[in-house]
Each structure stands twice: as C-alpha cells, then as structure tokens.
Amino acid sequence: MSTTTAAQKTTRTLDDATVRFCGDSGDGMQLAGSQFTNTSALVGNDIATFPDFPAEIRAPRGTLAGVSGFQIHFSSKDIYTPGDTVDALVAMNPAALATNIGDLRSGGILIANSDAFDAKGLEQAGYKTNPLEDGTLKSHRVHSVDMTKLTRSAVEGMGLSVKESDKCRNFFAMGLVFWLYDRPLEPTLRFIDEKFGRKAEVAQANTAALKAGYHYGETVEAISTQFHVPKAKLAPGTYTSIVGNTALAWGMMTAARLSGKRLFLGAYPITPASDILHELAKHKNFDVLTFQAEDEIAAMTATIGAAFAGAMAITASSGPGIALKAEGMGLAVMTELPMIVINVQRGGPSTGLPTKTEQADLLQAMFGRNGECPIPVIAASSPADCFEISQEAWRLAVRYMTPVLLLTDGYIANGSEPWRIPNFADLPKIEVKHPGPQANGDAFLPYKRDERLARPWALPGTVGLEHRIGGLEKQDITGNVSYDPANHQHMVNTRAQKVANIANDIPPQKLDGPATGDLLVLSWGGTYGACATAVHNVQAKGKSVTHCHLRYLNPLPKELGNILSRFKKVLIPELNMGQLKTVIRAKYLVDAIGLNKVQGKPFSVAEVVEKIESLLKGDTKDSQAKPEPIDSETTIKAVLEKVAHGG
Amino acid sequence: MSVDIQLPVLKPTDFASDQDVRWCPGCGDYAILAQMKKVMPTLGIPREKIVFISGIGCSSRFPYYMNTYGMHSIHGRAPAVATGLKAVRPDLNVWVITGDGDGLSIGGNHLMHAIRRNLDINIVLFNNRIYGLTKGQYSPTSPLGKKTKSTPMGAIDNPLNPLSIAIGCEATFVARTIDTEIKHLGEVLKRAAEHPGTAFVEVYQNCNVFNDGAWAYAKERETKADTTLELVHGKPLIFGKNREKGIRLNGMDPEVVELGKGVSEDDLLFHDEKAPEPSLAYLLSRMRFEDGFPEPIGVFRCVEKPQYDDMINEQIETAINERGKGDLDKLFRSGDTWDVA
Numbered sequence: 009m010s011t012t013t014a015a016q017k018t019t020r021t022l023d024d025a026t027v028r029f030c031g032d033s034g035d036g037m038q039l040a041g042s043q044f045t046n047t048s049a050l051v052g053n054d055i056a057t058f059p060d061f062p063a064e065i066r067a068p069r070g071t072l073a074g075v076s077g078f079q080i081h082f083s084s085k086d087i088y089t090p091g092d093t094v095d096a097l098v099a100m101n102p103a104a105l106a107t108n109i110g111d112l113r114s115g116g117i118l119i120a121n122s123d124a125f126d127a128k129g130l131e132q133a134g135y136k137t138n139p140l141e142d143g144t145l146k147s148h149r150v151h152s153v154d155m156t157k158l159t160r161s162a163v164e165g166m167g168l169s170v171k172e173s174d175k176c177r178n179f180f181a182m183g184l185v186f187w188l189y190d191r192p193l194e195p196t197l198r199f200i201d202e203k204f205g206r207k208a209e210v211a212q213a214n215t216a217a218l219k220a221g222y223h224y225g226e227t228v229e230a231i232s233t234q235f236h237v238p239k240a241k242l243a244p245g246t247y248t249s250i251v252g253n254t255a256l257a258w259g260m261m262t263a264a265r266l267s268g269k270r271l272f273l274g275a276y277p278i279t280p281a282s283d284i285l286h287e288l289a290k291h292k293n294f295d296v297l298t299f300q301a302e303d304e305i306a307a308m309t310a311t312i313g314a315a316f317a318g319a320m321a322i323t324a325s326s327g328p329g330i331a332l333k334a335e336g337m338g339l340a341v342m343t344e345l346p347m348i349v350i351n352v353q354r355g356g357p358s359t360g361l362p363t364k365t366e367q368a369d370l371l372q373a374m375f376g377r378n379g380e381c382p383i384p385v386i387a388a389s390s391p392a393d394c395f396e397i398s399q400e401a402w403r404l405a406v407r408y409m410t411p412v413l414l415l416t417d418g419y420i421a422n423g424s425e426p427w428r429i430p431n432f433a434d435l436p437k438i439e440v441k442h443p444g445p446q447a448n449g450d451a452f453l454p455y456k457r458d459e460r461l462a463r464p465w466a467l468p469g470t471v472g473l474e475h476r477i478g479g480l481e482k483q484d485i486t487g488n489v490s491y492d493p494a495n496h497q498h499m500v501n502t503r504a505q506k507v508a509n510i511a512n513d514i515p516p517q518k519l520d521g522p523a524t525g526d527l528l529v530l531s532w533g534g535t536y537g538a539c540a541t542a543v544h545n546v547q548a549k550g551k552s553v554t555h556c557h558l559r560y561l562n563p564l565p566k567e568l569g570n571i572l573s574r575f576k577k578v579l580i581p582e583l584n585m586g587q588l589k590t591v592i593r594a595k596y597l598v599d600a601i602g603l604n605k606v607q608g609k610p611f612s613v614a615e616v617v618e619k620i621e622s623l624l625k626g627d628t629k630d631s632q633a634k635p636e637p638i639d640s641e642t643t644i645k646a647v648l649e650k651v652a653h654g655g
Numbered sequence: 656m657s658v659d660i661q662l663p664v665l666k667p668t669d670f671a672s673d674q675d676v677r678w679c680p681g682c683g684d685y686a687i688l689a690q691m692k693k694v695m696p697t698l699g700i701p702r703e704k705i706v707f708i709s710g711i712g713c714s715s716r717f718p719y720y721m722n723t724y725g726m727h728s729i730h731g732r733a734p735a736v737a738t739g740l741k742a743v744r745p746d747l748n749v750w751v752i753t754g755d756g757d758g759l760s761i762g763g764n765h766l767m768h769a770i771r772r773n774l775d776i777n778i779v780l781f782n783n784r785i786y787g788l789t790k791g792q793y794s795p796t797s798p799l800g801k802k803t804k805s806t807p808m809g810a811i812d813n814p815l816n817p818l819s820i821a822i823g824c825e826a827t828f829v830a831r832t833i834d835t836e837i838k839h840l841g842e843v844l845k846r847a848a849e850h851p852g853t854a855f856v857e858v859y860q861n862c863n864v865f866n867d868g869a870w871a872y873a874k875e876r877e878t879k880a881d882t883t884l885e886l887v888h889g890k891p892l893i894f895g896k897n898r899e900k901g902i903r904l905n906g907m908d909p910e911v912v913e914l915g916k917g918v919s920e921d922d923l924l925f926h927d928e929k930a931p932e933p934s935l936a937y938l939l940s941r942m943r944f945e946d947g948f949p950e951p952i953g954v955f956r957c958v959e960k961p962q963y964d965d966m967i968n969e970q971i972e973t974a975i976n977e978r979g980k981g982d983l984d985k986l987f988r989s990g991d992t993w994d995v996a
C-alpha cells in the first residue's frame with residue numbers, strides 16, 4: 009500500500025467485470041485487449057473475450073468505420089460470454105466513444121483520451137459538441153485523461169519521434185486499466201521484452217508508458233476506487249488462455265498425431281479463417297503441410313488429392329469460400345474419402361460482413377450442394393471446444409469414410425477462454441485402417457463396405473489395389489461407373505444411411521435442467537455461452553427452463569425427437585433467420601419458436617433471458633433481437649439526414 | 656546373402672483395365688491410350704505407384720482405362736487434385752490428363768498454378784479444339800470464326816495457345832505431339848515422364864465426330880512436311896518435303912527461308928531446349944500454320960528447376976532438424992500458463 013502522497017483510494021471486490029478497449033484500428037486495441045486477457049487468466053480469473061474489428065485494415069483515421077474494439081469479461085465464477093454490457097470503457101477517440109458508449113452500463117467508468125477530442129475528431133465522429141464536456145455522459149463516471157500528452161512526456165528523451173511516441177498510448181491506457189482492476193504488470197513487461205526486445209528504445213518507451221498509466225491511476229484523485237476480482241474456482245489442472253482458431257489448429261495437429269497421419273491443409277486466405285493457415289504453417293516440424301492454393305476450389309480439390317494420398321486432409325474457409333468448395337465436396341462425397349471442411353462462419357450473403365460473426369451457413373452446410381449429398385455436420389460451442397471437436401471430426405471422417413463439415417464462427421474463432429491443457433498421452437487414439445497388398449490377382453473392390461457402410465481407404469502405392477474413383481455414380485462394391493437406375497437409388501440410400509449411422513456413434517444428448525417442462529432452449533454452435541448463461545439466470549430465479557445444446561447437426565442425436573416432445577415450448581435462438589428452426593420443424597413437426605439476430609454480433613445474455621421470460625409468460629411468437637441503437641440507428645439516421653440535406 | 660529384388664516385367668496389356676473403352680470409334684484418344692500403355696512398362700516404375708488424375712471431358716475418361724490408381728475428378732480441377740496428392744506422396748508417379756476445355760477454360764487457373772509450382776507431375780492436354788463430351792461447342796482453342804452449335808455465326812473469341820500459356824508460366828518441360836504420329840507421341844510421353852518437374856505436353860488430337868480434320872494440315876501425308884517442323888535439340892530448324900526450308904531470325908521475328916540461294920544451315924535458328932530463358936521456346940510456340948509457319952513438334956523446352964513437392968517436404972525436414980520433431984505437450988504449454996490446484 010502506498011503511504012506517500014497518493015490520493016486516498018478504496019478497494020472494492022467484485023465477482024466479475026467487463027472491460028472494453030476501443031480506438032482507431034491503428035491504436036493497438038487488439039494488443040491491449042489480449043494483454044489484459046492474458047494477465048487476467050494468469051491471476052486466475054475465468055475469462056471470455058470478444059475482439060471486434062473493422063474489415064478494412066486501415067480505414068481512414070478517426071472515422072466511425074475504423075473503430076476496433078476488444079472486450080474482456082473476467083470473473084471469479086464460471087462464465088461463458090464476454091458480457092452484455094461494459095463496466096469500464098476505454099475510448100481512444102470520439103469515433104470509438106460514439107460507436108461504443110451504448111454498451112457502457114449506467115454508472116460505468118469511461119476513460120477517454122481527451123486529447124483526441126479536438127474539432128476534427130469530434131466532427132469525424134458526428135459530434136456537434138464535445139460529449140466529455142456537454143453533460144451528455146452524466147450517467148457514467150467519466151475520466152477525461154490527456155493520454156497523448158501524458159504518454160509523450162513519459163517517453164520524452166528516449167529518442168522517439170512524435171508519431172512513435174503516440175504509438176505507446178495503448179500501453180498508457182493498459183497501465184491505467186491494470187491499476188483500476190488491480191492486475192500485475194509483469195506479464196506485459198515480459199511481453200514487451202519478448203516482442204520489442206531487439207528495438208531497445210521502443211521496449212523502453214512502451215514500458216515507461218505502461219508504468220506511467222499505472223501510476224496515473226494510483227495518484228490521480230479523480231479515480232478513487234480500485235477493483236479486485238478474485239480467482240475463479242476452475243477444475244484443477246494447468247491452464248492457458250486460448251483463441252478459437254489456435255485451438256482448432258492444435259486440435260487438428262493432435263488428431264493427426266493420434267491417427268499417425270501427416271496433416272495436410274489446403275487453404276486460400278479468407279477472413280476469419282486465415283489464422284488457421286497461419287498457425288499450422290508455423291508447425292512444419294509436426295509434419296504439417298500447408299498448401300496456400302490459387303483459389304478456394306483448388307484448396308478443396310487439393311485436399312481431396314491429399315485424402316486419396318492417405319493424409320489427414322483438411323481445408324478451412326468461410327462462407328464465400330465454402331460456396332466455391334461445394335462442387336469439390338460433392339466429389340468428396342462420391343469418392344467417399346475422409347477429410348474435414350472447416351467453415352468459420354461470418355456475416356453473409358456474398359462478401360457480407362467479413363469480420364463479424366453469424367451462424368447463417370447451417371443450411372448451406374447441410375444442403376448446399378447439387379444432388380443428394382449428405383455430409384456430417386458438427387459445430388464447436390466455444391474457443392476451447394475447437395480443440396476437442398477437431399479430433400471428433402477426424403474420428404467420424406475416418407470411421408465413416410466421409411468428408412465432415414466442421415462449423416465455427418468469427419466469434420469463437422477470435423474469442424478466447426481458459427483451456428485446461430490435456431496430456432497428449434491421455435487422449436484417445438484415432439484408429440485408421442488401410443487394406444494391405446493383395447497379390448492373388450483378384451480384383452480389388454473399392455466400394456465393398458464394412459458394418460458401418462464405410463468403404464476401405466486403399467492407398468496408392470499398395471500392390472494389387474489399383475482402382476479408379478471419381479465423380480460419376482459408382483456401382484456399389486466394384487466402384488465401376490454405373491448408370492443403372494436401381495444402383496443409383498441404392499447408392500443414394502447407402503450414402504444417406506452411412507451418414508445417418510453416425511447417430512449410433514455419438515454421446516447421448518445432454519440436458520441442462522429438468523428432463524421435461526415448459527420450455528426447452530435448443531441452441532447450436534457459438535451461441536452456447538449466451539444461451540447457457542441465460543438459462544442459468546432464469547433457473548436461478550426458480551423458473552423451469554432446460555437447455556439443450558447441439559454439437560451434432562447432421563445427423564441429429566437419436567433422442568432429440570423424444571426430448572423435444574417432453575417440453576411445451578421450444579425456443580431456438582440463432583444468429584440467422586431461423587435455419588436450425590427450419591430443420592427441427594421439418595424433421596420433428598415441432599412448432600419451435602425462433603429468437604433471431606443478424607447484426608454481426610453475438611447474442612447478449614439479456615436478449616435470451618428476455619425471450620425466455622416472455623415465453624414463460626405466454627408469448628408464442630418468433631422475434632428478432634433489437635439492434636443496439638448506437639450501432640445502426642445513428643449511422644442510418646446520419647445517412648438519412650445527409651440524403652435529406654442533399655449530401 | 657544377397658537379396659534379389661525383382662520387379663515384375665510388365666507388358667502394355669498389364670496396364671489395360673477391365674473397363675470397355677467408350678470413346679467414339681476413330682477418336683484420336685485411342686492412339687494416345689495405346690502409346691501410354693506402351694510407355695508405362697519402359698519407365699521402370701511399379702504399376703501401383705502410378706496415378707492418373709483427370710477432370711471432365713472425353714479425354715478425362717482416360718484413367719478408367721488404365722490399370723493403375725486413378726481419379727476422374729471434376730471439371731478443370733485435376734491439376735489441383737494432383738497437387739495435393741503429389742505434395743503428400745512425392746513417391747508417386749502422377750499424370751494429369753486434360754483437354755482444351757478442361758485445362759484452358761474452366762481449369763485455366765489450376766493449370767497455370769500447377770505449372771508455375773513445378774511439381775513433378777506430367778500434364779497431357781488433348782487438344783481437339785472443340786467440346787466433344789457436351790456435343791460440339793467451340794473451345795478456347797477453336798479458331799476465330801469457327802462455326803459450332805454455340806457459335807452459329809462464328810466464334811469471336813481469340814483462341815488460346817496452350818504452349819504459349821505453359822511457357823508463360825515458365826514450365827520447365829514443354830512439348831507438342833500429334834495423335835497419329837505414334838512413334839513421336841510415344842517418345843514425347845516418355846521424355847515427359849522422365850522429366851523432373853512439371854512436364855506439359857500438348858497433343859493434337861482429332862475429334863472425328865465434332866471437329867474432324869481440325870489438324871488435317873499437320874497430319875496429312877502430303878502436307879505435314881511443310882506444315883510441321885520437328886524440333887531437335889542443338890539442330891537448326893529445317894522442314895519441308897526435301898528439308899529445303901528453314902527458320903531464320905530476322906531481328907526479333909522468325910521468318911521462313913529457302914535453303915541454298917545464299918542461305919546456309921548456319922544462318923538458321925538452332926533449337927536449344929535447355930535455354931534458361933523461355934523466350935526462344937515462346938517464339939516457337941507462336942509459329943502458327945495460318946501465319947505461314949510450320950508448327951513445331953517435339954520438345955520446346957526442358958530445363959531443371961526446384962520442384963514444389965520436394966521443397967514442401969524439405970521444409971518439413973528442415974523444421975524437424977532445426978526444432979526437433981514437434982512435441983504437442985510442449986506446444987500446449989508454449990504460452991503463459993497457470994496452475995489451479
């Protein structure tokens with residue numbers, strides 16, 4: 009405890025808190041957020057994060073379009089979401105304030121870089137008067153900090169240009185927030201050393217800025233309270249904080265090891281899937297081949313070639329890329345080769361919202377190919393789940409000799425959470441069989457199936473198993489081209505049955521809540537956290553509601569029909585216009601109700617809670633989450649005003 | 656004690672699959688298939704190590720007729736399928752069979768990129784200047800003005816020149832041959848097979864049903880000596896029934912000259928398939944019958960460059976040598992970690 013001239017400070021202990029750093033995309037907000045995340049994980053909090061950045065790499069400075077943000081929810085309890093509202097918001101400029109202030113809870117702390125609130129900055133953000141001074145923010149605790157000036161003076165004399173000095177501002181902001189939430193500086197100091205160690209003056213300046221921010225918090229009188237969020241009670245083990253795309257890449261590498269295979273990734277750069285390519289490209293010493301193809305189609309078809317060759321072959325993309333891969337996936341279904349197609353979903357259609365999350369590719373995954381073309385579809389529920397589900401995808405692919413579609417989304421891909429590190433030796437092996445050489449001169453039968461209806465995976469190079477496969481319809485057993493009507497019917501049925509058989513090979517569907525009751529919340533994919541938290545909140549109020557989260561979307565779990573029949577109402581919250589709902593209604597004739605949102609953002613817990621409570625009170629209708637006013641109304645309003653004024 | 660490893664001696668018939676060949680009678684594809692079966696046993700590669708990958712089109716039925724491993728993939732994608740296959744399994748001998756529509760139209764991008772990567776694969780493009788399987792639309796190599804079902808008033812797109820494209824992508828092996836010149840065809844296929852890196856072979860192939868005679872000028876006994884020119888490495892470019900004509904460079908442009916009359920063999924352009932720069936090969940590829948030139952057949956270019964399939968695997972070896980074989984337990988703990996008791 010400081011006993012010198014420092015202002016009198018009080019400390020309050022909280023269960024959890026949510027902080028958001030936002031600023032221009034050049035302001036280093038993603039770095040600030042990830043440092044804060046790591047530190048919070050290291051002090052033992054449970055964490056969930058939500059990075060949110062613009063599609064443009066460098067949108068014009070100071071504009072609304074260029075705002076980049078990173079939200080961290082850290083807690084002493086189990087948490088599943090990055091938080092609905094923000095307790096403390098750091099806004100590096102007026103545009104960041106304008107686009108984010110709507111999420112700051114009433115009474116929340118705003119730390120604004122007042123130096124950026126000049127005439128030009130205000131105008132770019134559409135402010136006629138300075139919000140830091142005009143009283144419009146009086147429901148928040150506003151701290152105007154002249155961060156630019158303070159940072160410049162902290163790094164003065166270190167040989168940096170003004171521009172370089174200003175680049176240290178994010179460290180000042182970090183320092184201040186680290187003080188505010190009682191986080192240690194050491195992990196970030198270590199990071200600075202590793203990252204900038206070779207540029208001594210930059211390392212020194214960032215360190216100085218970080219410490220200056222921390223001391224500012226410690227000394228400035230206006231900030232009187234420091235908050236403390238104790239450790240969470242996680243299951244015993246060693247943890248690391250992991251981002252979804254990294255967990256997925258590691259999961260795939262692990263699956264390859266567990267099955268004794270080389271890993272081949274065919275990929276074409278696309279947001280938000282490219283980090284899978286980047287991560288795997290780093291690990292060539294794990295016998296990982298990464299092929300950056302000329303296009304999505306080549307990425308897919310090279311993956312087919314690698315599967316034929318005997319590798320664990322995967323391709324990763326997002327919606328538009330998956331659309332291009334559709335024809336290739338048809339070939340993969342016809343040739344019955346094992347591989348994994350990963351779709352990190354983003355807002356669509358077309359180029360849509362490349363950096364924003366959505367779940368609107370479910371029907372594309374299930375039905376988006378020509379012909380009767382069934383592919384198993386599974387979906388990850390959280391960043392850490394990407395690790396385990398990758399192994400499950402490969403297990404199904406090889407056991408059933410089929411491509412598997414693995415769905416994640418931008419929110420899971422870029423979000424992070426604590427991950428309990430497994431021991432490789434404890435993970436279940438993935439068994440792969442290849443038929444051996446055959447010297448008796450008998451014809452090899454490439455489509456002779458086992459009890460699961462899987463065909464043999466015969467590898468080129470094996471004596472006596474020479475055979476030809478391809479996209480034309482095959483005669484069952486021999487694999488010869490066949491146009492026979494009865495054979496085509498048989499093969500369509502067989503391919504469908506093979507995928508349907510997977511339902512016998514998956515764990516029983518879990519329920520969170522009573523097995524029967526008034527309301528079942530049925531969810532899939534990245535909405536797990538929001539739905540689980542919402543259901544827990546309502547359950548805590550003594551109401552009966554049950555959560556059922558689907559990992560397997562095709563085939564659906566065997567017992568799902570029975571589960572659905574035990575509830576009076578079924579709510580399906582989805583970040584699309586009702587795709588799972590369409591499937592559930594068609595398959596089970598259940599009058600499911602949708603809560604839908606396509607705003608490039610995950611559900612807030614409150615949105616789901618509100619709908620659950622309204623359904624429990626008698627509501628029976630579909631509804632859409634209300635867009636947050638700050639994001640759309642102001643911009644739409646601004647456009648309308650401009651148009652009205654002939655702009 | 657010495658171990659005697661005996662490769663079985665294979666015959667062309669060992670490479671015939673049990674499937675009926677279903678090309679139209681008289682199609683040029685039959686000759687190419689026959690030569691391929693003849694070349695195969697001479698390569699010293701066990702049959703199970705050979706893989707034929709094709710796209711869609713008449714030519715792409717080819718893998719069904721070879722008793723090797725094979726994949727009849729989808730339209731235009733054979734080079735990409737082959738890339739994945741060869742990258743993972745450099746031990747395999749991989750052939751891509753394609754056509755003018757498959758390779759140059761729908762699959763143009765993949766063809767270009769496979770060539771520039773210089774994977775050790777052999778690409779044979781059957782050029783019949785028409786879409787055969789879809790029953791007679793003009794193709795990317797059909798000449799201007801070509802009247803087909805889809806161009807009743809004549810084609811208005813300029814044709815592509817397959818070899819110019821391959822050379823533009825800096826293919827390390829580029830050759831042209833003709834379905835009816837069976838000896839030449841066999842020799843070119845063999846040289847392609849022996850080339851390390853991507854070998855690109857254009858075969859003038861007759862589609863006797865939808866585009867009969869498209870290459871008549873280059874095939875007919877009476878005209879071929881004047882309309883084609885057989886390239887021989889290190890030799891001057893001479894052609895004609897009595898080998899009385901040659902190709903000379905006039906500045907940057909080739910011209911046809913009569914030998915004698917003050918022009919000697921030494922004045923002619925000498926073929927150099929090993930020239931590091933592809934300019935000469937490109938110039939040869941531009942020589943077209945309709946412009947008054949004989950069309951060269953044989954090997955235009957044969958140079959060595961690093962191969963993608965080698966390099967992608969060498970990077971893995973290097974990474975293992977430098978960092979050791981990857982240890983997942985270490986990787987999982989490579990970031991900041993904390994313990995919960």
Ligand code: SF4
Nearest residue numbers: 679682713787862863
């Ligand atoms: S259509 Fe033409 S290219 Fe095709 S098989 Fe018949 S003759 Fe040959």
